[in-house]
Amino acid sequence: MTHDAAGLIPAPRHDQSRPGRAGARIHPRHTALAAGPGTEGVARLLRTTLGQALGLSLPDGEPGGDDTISLRIDAALEPEGYRLTVADGRVEIAGGTAAGVHWGTQTLRQLLGPDAFRRAPLRAAETGWELAERTVEDAPRFAWRGLMLDVARHFMPKDGVLAYLDLLAAHKLNVFHFHLTDDQGWRIEIRRYPKLTEVGGWRERTKLGHRASPLWDERPHGGHYTQDDIREIVAYAAERHITVVPEIDIPGHSQAAIASYPELGNTDVVDTAALGVLDTWRINPNVLSPAESTLRFYEHVLEEVLDLFPGTFVHIGGDEVPKDQWKESPAAQERIRELGLADEDELQSWFIRHFGNWLAERGRRLIGWDEILEGGAPDAPLPEGAAVSSWRGYAGGVAAARAGHDVVMCPEQQVYLDHRQAGGDDEPVPLGWVRTLADVYRFEPVPPQLTGADADRVLGAQANVWTEVMEDRRRVDYQVFPRLAAFAEVVWSALPPSDKRDFEAFEGRMEAHYARLDALGVSYRPPAGPHP
Ligand code: TNX
Numbered sequence: 001m002t003h004d005a006a007g008l009i010p011a012p013r014h015d016q017s018r019p020g021r022a023g024a025r026i027h028p029r030h031t032a033l034a035a036g037p038g039t040e041g042v043a044r045l046l047r048t049t050l051g052q053a054l055g056l057s058l059p060d061g062e063p064g065g066d067d068t069i070s071l072r073i074d075a076a077l078e079p080e081g082y083r084l085t086v087a088d089g090r091v092e093i094a095g096g097t098a099a100g101v102h103w104g105t106q107t108l109r110q111l112l113g114p115d116a117f118r119r120a121p122l123r124a125a126e127t128g129w130e131l132a133e134r135t136v137e138d139a140p141r142f143a144w145r146g147l148m149l150d151v152a153r154h155f156m157p158k159d160g161v162l163a164y165l166d167l168l169a170a171h172k173l174n175v176f177h178f179h180l181t182d183d184q185g186w187r188i189e190i191r192r193y194p195k196l197t198e199v200g201g202w203r204e205r206t207k208l209g210h211r212a213s214p215l216w217d218e219r220p221h222g223g224h225y226t227q228d229d230i231r232e233i234v235a236y237a238a239e240r241h242i243t244v245v246p247e248i249d250i251p252g253h254s255q256a257a258i259a260s261y262p263e264l265g266n267t268d269v270v271d272t273a274a275l276g277v278l279d280t281w282r283i284n285p286n287v288l289s290p291a292e293s294t295l296r297f298y299e300h301v302l303e304e305v306l307d308l309f310p311g312t313f314v315h316i317g318g319d320e321v322p323k324d325q326w327k328e329s330p331a332a333q334e335r336i337r338e339l340g341l342a343d344e345d346e347l348q349s350w351f352i353r354h355f356g357n358w359l360a361e362r363g364r365r366l367i368g369w370d371e372i373l374e375g376g377a378p379d380a381p382l383p384e385g386a387a388v389s390s391w392r393g394y395a396g397g398v399a400a401a402r403a404g405h406d407v408v409m410c411p412e413q414q415v416y417l418d419h420r421q422a423g424g425d426d427e428p429v430p431l432g433w434v435r436t437l438a439d440v441y442r443f444e445p446v447p448p449q450l451t452g453a454d455a456d457r458v459l460g461a462q463a464n465v466w467t468e469v470m471e472d473r474r475r476v477d478y479q480v481f482p483r484l485a486a487f488a489e490v491v492w493s494a495l496p497p498s499d500k501r502d503f504e505a506f507e508g509r510m511e512a513h514y515a516r517l518d519a520l521g522v523s524y525r526p527p528a529g530p531h532p
Contacts, residue, residue, distance in 0.1 A: 010493045014138070032067060042102045045102070083136070155201075177245045195261060199277070250316055290331075352366070353382070356383030368388065387406040401450055412432075
């Protein structure tokens, strides 16, 4: 029997419960925790999480013992898959890898009820928590289940980022794409180039700029993460089986860097020393110069980035690069001739290829926005191993997959969470297309044009959060939730085709989930809207 009163989100593949039968009682003092080989890290995190939330002490127990939560690896399961069994006074979570066990503990947390998401116990729980007899068998649909957060337009202090990593983990999301640089701010300390954060980390004011928006911030804005902060963030993510993909956006979206080191820009056509960090929102003409010295500068930056981020992928942006300055610049034109390129589009592609090869030589892989497909030789527009974030709809992703490249789908029409979630005038920031909770629930990462091996090129999907008009965590929360819960179900659960998805059942399960978000302190958009 399938029973979803527990309101599990994302929905598991199989969930068998016998609600009448007591499976196990989790007791604040008696219940023990037994960590099998390879699951010690998961156990440590579970002990911290449930200790803080419920006041459980979870002393070390014997695997399979009575009144014990046992964690173990079972290599027969899918790598990120798990089986959670509640029966005979015991809880067992087996996972294909430690990651699978970890996702299983997130399900256990949901079964324990909303208090399991608190930071401090609400009450002394004398009697403990009753769990019905149950077996959950589960595994994700996609390997890349991501959220991109833009901390360049508005800086999010480290604690907020850590809180977001907790939120990702609670939704079984495993990739955090960290958009660290843009025209309006540079947010990562680079030891060799301190001005990137001293100058590039600050702007005097922000024109929040949307005409219908009441927001108009004339205060200085800035901040950055030190390398110690970054190490802490990466370690915190790793503990939650989340990979952090850093983004250093080139050769456009680079005005904060140019404001810090004016020689990075096209100095023969603009007085880059007078630019400053951009304080408006628009596609910006000030792009990097194609000089050798620019390449060396970014190689030095990336060397420090590689030291901090152990993951395979490094995002180098590549989006929205106006070519006007390269057209006007004698130096850029000379460079095009020297390199034997046809035009500015090929120059952009040359930039990307340079860093793709540079990363490959270091055992890493480049990922970039879908513009990186443009301007290259028709048979080899991208270096081997490069992957594409398809944001201008599905087309870039489809082309990349057919050309043998891996793809992360994040079409702006579907999963840009900066866009409004309702029509009418009750949205605080009425930007972009209306994308309701139901729209996000119907998002399909693999378009019908892709089949067979081409479809397998879709590693997964991510929701993108651009923060032009989100100046603090509360506003980010409002844009991201509850839609991220729907997104998480799309990328984790094996849902039917878009038009056959049961949104009402999802909404039903969301009732339990809103209580979890409340316990987590998330300022989500209320389901009935701000003016019910
Ligand atoms: C396009 S998506 C951008 C961002 C903006 C966003 C606003 C992408 C690769 N570039 O720079 O913030 O639209 O929705």
